Amino acid sequence: MGGVLTVKNYANAKLVEEKVFKDPVHRYIHVRDQVIWDLIGTKEFQRLRRIRQLGTTYLVFHGAEHSRFNHSLGVYEIVRRIVDDVFRGRPEWDESERLLILCAALLHDLGHGPFSHAFENVFHTDHEYFTRRILLEDTEVNAILRKVSEDFPEKVAQVIEKKYPNALVVSLISSQIDADRMDYLQRDAYYTGVSYGHFDMERILRVMRPRKGQVVIKSSGMHAVEDYIMSRYQMYLQVYFHPVSRSAEVLLNNILKRAKQLNKEGYSFKHEPTHFKSFFEKNITLEEYLSLDEYILLTYFQYWMKEEDLILSDLCKRFVNRKLFGYTSMNPEEEPERYEELKTLLVRSGIDIEYYLYHDCTSDLPYDFYRPGKESPRIPIFLEKPNGEIRELSKESFLVDAIAGRIKTDHKVYYPKEILEDKNISVVLKERLQKVLRD
Amino acid sequence: MGGVLTVKNYANAKLVEEKVFKDPVHRYIHVRDQVIWDLIGTKEFQRLRRIRQLGTTYLVFHGAEHSRFNHSLGVYEIVRRIVDDVFRGRPEWDESERLLILCAALLHDLGHGPFSHAFENVFHTDHEYFTRRILLEDTEVNAILRKVSEDFPEKVAQVIEKKYPNALVVSLISSQIDADRMDYLQRDAYYTGVSYGHFDMERILRVMRPRKGQVVIKSSGMHAVEDYIMSRYQMYLQVYFHPVSRSAEVLLNNILKRAKQLNKEGYSFKHEPTHFKSFFEKNITLEEYLSLDEYILLTYFQYWMKEEDLILSDLCKRFVNRKLFGYTSMNPEEEPERYEELKTLLVRSGIDIEYYLYHDCTSDLPYDFYRPGKESPRIPIFLEKPNGEIRELSKESFLVDAIAGRIKTDHKVYYPKEILEDKNISVVLKERLQKVLRD
Amino acid sequence: MGGVLTVKNYANAKLVEEKVFKDPVHRYIHVRDQVIWDLIGTKEFQRLRRIRQLGTTYLVFHGAEHSRFNHSLGVYEIVRRIVDDVFRGRPEWDESERLLILCAALLHDLGHGPFSHAFENVFHTDHEYFTRRILLEDTEVNAILRKVSEDFPEKVAQVIEKKYPNALVVSLISSQIDADRMDYLQRDAYYTGVSYGHFDMERILRVMRPRKGQVVIKSSGMHAVEDYIMSRYQMYLQVYFHPVSRSAEVLLNNILKRAKQLNKEGYSFKHEPTHFKSFFEKNITLEEYLSLDEYILLTYFQYWMKEEDLILSDLCKRFVNRKLFGYTSMNPEEEPERYEELKTLLVRSGIDIEYYLYHDCTSDLPYDFYRPGKESPRIPIFLEKPNGEIRELSKESFLVDAIAGRIKTDHKVYYPKEILEDKNISVVLKERLQKVLRD
Amino acid sequence: MGGVLTVKNYANAKLVEEKVFKDPVHRYIHVRDQVIWDLIGTKEFQRLRRIRQLGTTYLVFHGAEHSRFNHSLGVYEIVRRIVDDVFRGRPEWDESERLLILCAALLHDLGHGPFSHAFENVFHTDHEYFTRRILLEDTEVNAILRKVSEDFPEKVAQVIEKKYPNALVVSLISSQIDADRMDYLQRDAYYTGVSYGHFDMERILRVMRPRKGQVVIKSSGMHAVEDYIMSRYQMYLQVYFHPVSRSAEVLLNNILKRAKQLNKEGYSFKHEPTHFKSFFEKNITLEEYLSLDEYILLTYFQYWMKEEDLILSDLCKRFVNRKLFGYTSMNPEEEPERYEELKTLLVRSGIDIEYYLYHDCTSDLPYDFYRPGKESPRIPIFLEKPNGEIRELSKESFLVDAIAGRIKTDHKVYYPKEILEDKNISVVLKERLQKVLRD
The missing domain is CATH 3.30.70 (Alpha-Beta Plaits)
Known part of the structure; x- marks a missing residue:
């Protein structure tokens, strides 16, 4: 891979004909950039098809079988619309950041493994750390990013890690109203079929403005933002925190914990946990990490249903056959x-x-909400009034204020x-x- | 299992409180019957979560990741609405057939395996045959059905196999306009996001009438039926026959074919195809059949990516990484x-x-369309005119007539x-x- | 009309075949009762086609051209679903109240005149008073209601006026979460095209329960109710209180005020305000009241554009040509x-x-919100917990509590x-x- | 008005801030051009709010109360998307035609009167003739168009009349798949609530290409076009030709016919048909024409309910009170x-x-369908194959071919x-x- 050279003008290369993906949430996802097209075709990105967006939620909402591949395309598309339809041509927006933020949007979940929450809890891994490794080590994704420029993989990693100097770029995928949240709320609502999760994204996009170091929302769009905050609140309460889904998470957690314990005790598995060895030993190569997906995991669980250890076999049977x-x-x-x-x-x-x-x-916490354990605080939402004054949302919206501090x-x-x-x-x-x- | 006795009144047992599933297509799926609730909880029915409704289509339409579990609940719900909201109380409808058709609707796809089409092509298995076996052999499903009555499993099998004497019951899930088709057209349209596949099901259900040996549609609903036929036509052309999806099917087919051939030649697999042995040898126990799902299959493909046989490993890499x-x-x-x-x-x-x-x-063939290879001809659609005359649809609709014979x-x-x-x-x-x- | 006799069994008469109206909000509106069918055909009910549901709002949201006829059918349909699909058979529900509440739901807005708000402001009329008169005086509606029973018109009036002894019946169309509100929120959202106004009505209906003197909501449905309250909040802020719509109301108000003043001053109109005479003189016959609709009003405004009084003609031109x-x-x-x-x-x-x-x-005031000036306080929303305890919504929902008292x-x-x-x-x-x- | 001068650069003047209209069909209608904004504000365009898009259809589908104002904005928006999002920058598209086609799209229905079909049948008027007069005579619309250039009103008239030399421009609003049809099918489906009328307009727009003298559709979009043709077919059969709506048209026709006859016979009207005089005498000024809308017409009908002529009064009562x-x-x-x-x-x-x-x-006639009586044949639909070959749709689509010639x-x-x-x-x-x- 060391031989991959930066290809002249690759950053600006356009497909002869635009490609479109039919998407139930955004109707169509449009790709004109050769880099984006190539990234989608990599095996690391295709792997996201084998990891569900909502983990165990499909055991409560049977429609929620969609993968992170879906969501990643969606986040890319929202960012594309922001930069191409709303920001383009505005003085505060630096067009040279365009490809960078598109790549970061597309790849922001690249390091997620199967059922991340339970997995990380037991094995103390971190999907953000693996995102960085996939971007920077010897992968198809890295090869493509390096064709743009030698430091491009590092820049993409920085944007995803919220360390990139231009906070405006970062905020498009990491703020209280970023493309990540806007996609997953709508997408998860669509696939679960719940009636929450809908808000007027088109309106919000239209009133987003690039400012130094941040995105602001024109205050005329405040009510659309309130609606988004309320949708988010309902989605968390109704879907993301559904106790039956958490019940399945508990099983997952304990299966992994038991397997780890048995391995520690020298238990002789009928079906060797080859894929887990490096996790047990905390010495994980990137190849091993990438080889683990929900398909592999559920296959292990099916094998382990026949293990002699009664706890492991029972927990696996419970998960596979949904006896929660x-x-x-x-x-x-x-x-x-x-x-x-x-x-x-x-x-x-x-x-x-x-x-x-x-x-x-x-x-x-509806407004300044942080997903359990993993994520650092997000940039809040700022409204820009007609006179140019910028105010944090909860200062303007009594609705948001009412729920902002509530836990x-x-x-x-x-x-x-x-x-x-x-x-x-x-x-x-x-x-x-x-x-x-x-x- | 032999000890399971028919439970008195189990057939009529109702849940204390109705259970609902949130469904994106039908909004809610309602369950009042204890038998239905128990069937949904069986491991054989839960297994349908691990088999996608549209096989490889998700490689073209990324939203199409939904499982047969989804669809099976949907078919049940449509039949439930027909019998409870439309047929109930009509003299031609025998209420004692209600539970039978609900069970048959729910379980009609029970015997499907992973990527059925390619699989059956290579191993000459038949999902309808396995549906029968799951219904009649020693399974959780069988135990529940037998609690209704000793001959109930057989009756359910007959309805699914279109051999049950009361053709009216059969036609609800096996005719040109049955609950099966009405669910999958809408569901597949929903998850792929295409704009075809919509028709006015509520109207069609309202004008369905039970008649001796068949369902008829009141002729006032003809245009809604035309619209359904056109939706079906478009779904076949645009989604089901999409060449890229078929391209993935070709890979699947050839992976299985190669593995079978290698086994025949005595090739020494690094990763033994344990789950396939009985398929290679055409001596399949029900347990073996049920243990095979898309998770297992994709796990094998990932293992086989490292086989020394270059054909097998290449084909597997192509499928897993979507290099079609x-x-x-x-x-x-x-x-x-x-x-x-x-x-x-x-x-x-x-x-x-x-x-x-x-x-x-x-x-x-839009109208009298048969899914490739597998299915026998279906009962056509009959319209009932106000004077009681019954006419086959294509005799009344010049639109349907125009496309009925066209191949x-x-x-x-x-x-x-x-x-x-x-x-x-x-x-x-x-x-x-x-x-x-x-x- | 005095000769109309109570027709035996008319109250229970069913149409030979159910009639349906295609409705964009509820998909279909179903009519089986002869009484309902006959009421819809009366000239007093048909007159509601000539009065817009949202007055001047169409001058801001051009889609909002729908009439009170639309909405009245919708309220009827929601109540029909509640009593036929949810309440029927429950011990707390008295089936003999069914026809009464259906009629009250259908007819609750019968007394509305053109642009009621401005009109009532200038002429001090009251649509509720005229609803009563239409129900009780010599009208087609009265003739039909009297065929049910001599005191039926009075009972319908009492339900609409919230004076009927059985408060459970009243609450179906007059509480903080009644059929009236549920229809207009969804309907107005549909026709304006705004993304607010959606909530899961099907879920709310399913968890409504009849109790002595009131409707309660099972507490499991609390979040759906919260969503409804939020929708309502947004609809008020975004649609009902839109300043441009109010600007048109101001014109309306001042046109009527000017005409009244000119009449008082003995001004000689080129186009005599015949229809207004009785309003000027505060001596309004029912026939006069009913003859006034938005068509007549806008015709006057067009005539008055040519009046010599510059104020009247200018205000009329402004309204007709939308120079607000x-x-x-x-x-x-x-x-x-x-x-x-x-x-x-x-x-x-x-x-x-x-x-x-x-x-x-x-x-x-989102929660205990009263439409400006006209309406008396509504019955609040009560949740029923699994243990039977009944709690007012804002005591359970911190979201609703947060906005309940806010003005x-x-x-x-x-x-x-x-x-x-x-x-x-x-x-x-x-x-x-x-x-x-x-x- | 003669004094209005062409304003320098008026044709290119942009609003400081884009204006948007919330539209239920296209979500938002975007206006950047000062000319378009000014045209919408004219009294002649505002008058379209007082003429329903579907005439008497609201008497069958109660939701269909939308006006031609709605539709006109919609046609404008579709054309705007075509020229700004699809055609812009393509060599075959002459950007200098942009404003012309936007104006023609917006104004194409300007000459419609109340219930055009019946009205034109009795009085032998022609809405296209009056569109021309409104564009060219002394109107607010004319004043604005002339500010663009002296010959601009004439050019707009030519486009609407299909006489403009550049047939590509004409075809955007007058072909078998023009913006006019695409808007009204979707809009009428939306307001009536029928499930027909939906097709993938976004896809069709994306595959439209400007060619010399015509628009072509890339053949990859053929199925979306088929779907559009089928939607159209269903809308005609189910909605536009609904016999109950035609029944109301018959009443309208006969009311006008009777009034005309009575006038001829010297009948002394209680309520003088002032607005009709010039129509009776076939000497219609533009002001008289524009003063007649559905509000005026329904007001006459209400007055005439009290005429002594029994035929006139009965027919009017029937129409007003919907006794069809x-x-x-x-x-x-x-x-x-x-x-x-x-x-x-x-x-x-x-x-x-x-x-x-x-x-x-x-x-x-679904495919080469001509609306009754009024319109001349339309340009058919052409597909462009990848090799550049252009084929008429019915030559490529057996579905369209099957219904194209059928009457x-x-x-x-x-x-x-x-x-x-x-x-x-x-x-x-x-x-x-x-x-x-x-x-």
């Missing part, structure tokens, strides 16, 4: 005695609470609901369990 | 010399035409398009290839 | 000096501020913007005007 | 005896068949259906009527 844990609202910190009693009763029922009891908590953390405890009907457990024990679990 | 064959319009029967020349030139270029050249032909068979030849840019092949040879391939 | 007043944000109470200066400057410019200056103020009154002053470019007015005066008007 | 004629399928030429008998029976029942019997016939003329006879229940008519007579009318 039940749940109840409970905050162990607020109700320590109730939680302790639950633990005691489960242990007395023969349950290994290490793998069959899980306390999960999540937060919902509502939801605590749930997950457990195997079948025990309540297990004939081997005494009626008394079951009654006590039922009482402590009653929501 | 090119194609040109060509009918070998009509242009035998052109086809022969193409073969000669490919061989001279070092291509193994057994695996790298493929002639594919398809037909499109337009499309012939394409698929080949590895990279050879046209291969530096190892002489310019003269490439020019000749280009000439013969020119569309 | 401009506006600026100004609260005379908060800025009394600014307002006084504006008045002074306008007078010095030769403007008759009685007809060319208007202070308009409106309020927006944001918007003050605007309307004036003829052409003066700023009038060559007959001195530059100094115009500059001072510009300064005081600057928003 | 019934109809039966009957072609007097094919069934002369049946028709004669019907006439005889009606006369014997005391019916004046001059005003109460009407034979109406219409044709439906299905529908004959209906309209009559007052109440006579079948008239107690004053003998049972024998009614039975004979029933028999002859039986469909």
Whole structure:
């Protein structure tokens, strides 16, 4: 790969004829740039077809089977419309940043692995770190980016990591109202079929303006932005934090945790976890990382359904056949005695609470919302008034202000609901369990 | 399993509270019957989540990642609306057939395997045969159906196989305008995002009437039916027969064919095709059949990318990384010399035409359309006039008549398009290839 | 009419075949009851076709040309779905109230006149009072209702007036989440084309439950209700309170006010305001009231464009040809000096501020929102928790709570913007005007 | 007005800020050109708000209350997208024609009067002739067009009349697939709520190409065009030719015919038909023509409900209160005896068949379809193949070919259906009527 040279004018090369992808959300996704076309064709980008956008959500909303490939094209398309239809020709916009932001938009999720949240929780990996490695190491994506210029891969990485000097460029994909959010809200709403998630993106795009170091929204578009914030709020509460989806996440988490533990204990797997070895050993090559997708993972789970370790096989069967844990609202910190009693009763029922009891908590902050654990704070939304004054959104919108500082953390405890009907457990024990679990 | 007894009143058992699934196509899918709820929870039905509705189409229309699980729920819902909202209370409708047709609707695709078309082509399996086996052998589905009555599994199988005596029941899921077609046209249009595939289903359902041995459509609804026929026509031409999707099918077909051949030759696989053994040997247990899904298949392909057999590894890399064959319009029967020349030139270029050249032909008959190869003729559409007279649709609609008998068979030849840019092949040879391939 | 007898079983008479109206919002409106069908055919109900649902809004949102006929059918259909699909068979629902609430839903806007708001403001009429008269006096509607029973017209009137003893029945068309609001939000959004106004009505209907004296919403549907409240909030701010629409209302108001004044002064109209005589004299027969619609009104305005009174003719020309007043944000109470200066400057410019200056103020209270001036407080929204506890919405939803008590009154002053470019007015005066008007 | 001078650069003047209209069909309508903005503000263009796009169709599809103002903006917007987004920069497109075609698109329906079809039938006027007069005589529209250049009004008239030398320009609003048709199909489908009328306009626009003297469609878009043709076919059959809408047209026609006859006979109207005088006398000034809109017309009808002439008053009551004629399928030429008998029976029942019997016939030719009576043949649709060959659509599409030459003329006879229940008519007579009318 070292031999790949920067190709003269490759950055500006246009396809003879524009290519279009039919997209249910944006109707069409338009590609004129040779670089973008080539990037889409790489195996690293095609791999995103094998990773679902919403992880386990399809187990609640059966329509949500769409992949990150879908979403990545969508984010690219939104940014393309902003820079080509809205920003082009405006003095504050530097046309030479165009290809950079298009590439960053397209590739921003490149490092995601299967079921990232659970996976990263157990193996302490970081998809942003792997995005950087895919951009900079020996990959098809890197080869293409280097044909633009030697430092282009690094620049793309910086934009995605929010470290690129021109914050205006960064903010297009990393702010409270960036192309990433605008795509996923609409896309996830479309595939799940929920009626939330709709807002007038066309209006928002039309009132976006490039300013030094940031994007502003003309204040005439404030209500469209409020609508977007409300959509986001509803999507988080209704879809992203759905407890049944989190219940499936708990299973995933515990399957991986169990496999890791068994490996540590020297357990002899019938079906060797070859793909996981480097994760167990925390020494992961890029090739190993890229070889792991949801197809591989679900194949392992199907194999492991036949392992002799009863915990691993049971958890895998549960995930594959969708026999999920039940749940109840409970905050162990607020109700320590109730939680302790639950633990005691489960242990007395023969349950290994290490793998069959899980306390999960999540937060919902509609406006300055940060996805659990992973992401650093985002640039807020700024409105520009007709007189040029710039004000942060919550200062202007009483609706947004009302919800901006509000945190509502939801605590749930997950457990195997079948025990309540297990004939081997005494009626008394079951009654006590039922009482402590009653929501 | 032998111990499962028919449960008294299980057939009529209702859930305490109706369950709903959010569905992007039908908005909500409603379940009141305990039997239906239990069937959805079986591992055989959940397995349909791991088989895509449109096979390789997602490689052209990236939104088309939806599974057969989705579609099966949709067919159930349409039938439910017909029997509960339209047929109920009409003298020609026997309410005792209700649960039977609901179960048949839900389970009609149960025997589908991964990428059925290519798979069945290479291994000569038949998804309808396996549907029967899943219904009748030792499965979770069978256990539930038997709780209704001992002969209930057989009856469900008969309805799906179009052999059940009451043809009215059969026709709800197997006629030219059945719930199966009405769901998949709308669903596939929704997920691909194409603007075809829409028709006024609500109107059609409202004018459906049960008659002895068949469903009729009140003639006042003829134009809605015409619109449905036209949608179907467009969906076949634009989506189902898309040549790029067929190109991916060709790869699939040839991967399986190569693996089968290698096995026959005693090739030593690095990654043993354990799941395929029984298919190679034509002695397939139900468990083996059910264990195979698209996740497993794509995992094999990823393993086989590293096989020493260059054909197998290349074809697998092509499929996984979406480096598809090119194609040109060509009918070998009509242009035998052109086809022969193409073969000669490919061989001279070092291509193994057994695996790298493929002639594919398809037909499109909008009205009395049969999906390639697999299905037997369907019951046509009958209109009932106000005076009670019943007329076959094409006798009344000049639009349908105009396209009913028309066949337009499309012939394409698929080949590895990279050879046209291969530096190892002489310019003269490439020019000749280009000439013969020119569309 | 006195001879109309109660027809035996007329209340239960069903059409031989259900009639359907194609409706863009609810897809189809279904009519099975003979009484409903007959009511729709009356001239009083057909008259609603000649009165727009949104008054002058079509001068801002050109799509909003739909009539109250549209909306009335829609409200009927929503109520029909509630009582037939959700309430039927539930112990708290008294099926004998069904026809009553259907009629009340259909007829609730019967007394509306053209551009009700401005009209009622000038002539001190009241559409609710006329609804009662149409129901009870000698009309086609009354004749039909009396065929049900002698006291049926009175009962329908009571439901519409919120005085009927069974508050559950009343609440279906008069509460914070009644069929009236659910129809107009969706309908007005559809015809204007704005992206607000959408919410998941199907979900809300499904979780509505009849309780003693009220409708409750199962708490599982809270988020759908929040979404409805937010839609309503946005529709008020974006559509119903749009200042350009209010500007047209100001013209309307002043045209009527001027005509009234001229009549009082004994002005000799070229085109006699025959239809207005009884309004001027506050002695309105029902026939006179019903003869006035938007067609008649706009015909008068076109005639009056040629009146010699310059104020009347100018205001009419402005309305007919859409040469509306401009506006600026100004609260005379908060800025009394600014307002006084504006008045002074306008007078010095030769403007008759009685007809060319208007202070308009409106309020927006999303949750406990009352349409300006006319309507009494509505029944709030109650959620029913799984344990049967009933809680008012804002106690459960922090989102609704956040906006429930908030009032944001918007003050605007309307004036003829052409003066700023009038060559007959001195530059100094115009500059001072510009300064005081600057928003 | 003679003093209006061509304003330098007015043709190129842009608004400081783009104006947008919210449109339910095209989402937004964008205006940047000062000329277009000024034209929209003229009283002649605003008058189109008072003329419905679909005449009497709202009496069948209650949603169809939209005006020609709506549609005119829509046609403008489609043309704007074609020339600005698709044609701009292509060598075959002459940018200097841009403003001309935008104006022609916006103004193409300017001469339409109320319920044009019936009106023109009775008074032998011609809306195209009046469009020319509005463009060229002393109007606000003319004043604006002349500011562009002295001959600009004439050029706009020529484009609308299909006489402009550059047929490419003409074809954008007058061909088988022009902006006029594309707007009204979608718009009428939207407001009626029917599910027909949808096609992928975005795709069609993207494959339109300017060629010498015509627009061509790249053959890759053929199926989208087929879909458009099918939509059109369904819209004609289901909406435009709906017999109930035609029944209302018959009433309109006969009201006007009766008023004309009464005037001829010297009948003394209680409410003088002032607005009609010039039409009766065939000496129509432009001012008189423009003063007549649907508001004025319906006001006359309401006045005439009280005329002493029983025919006029009855027909007016019928129209205003929607008591329409019934109809039966009957072609007097094919069934002369049946028709004669019907006439005889009606006369014997005391019916004046001059005003109460009407034979109406219409044709439906989907592809080369001409709206009844008024329009000359349109330019057909041409496809351009990849090799540059141009083929007429029906030569390439077997679907279009199948319906292109097909004519299905529908004959209906309209009559007052109440006579079948008239107690004053003998049972024998009614039975004979029933028999002859039986469909």
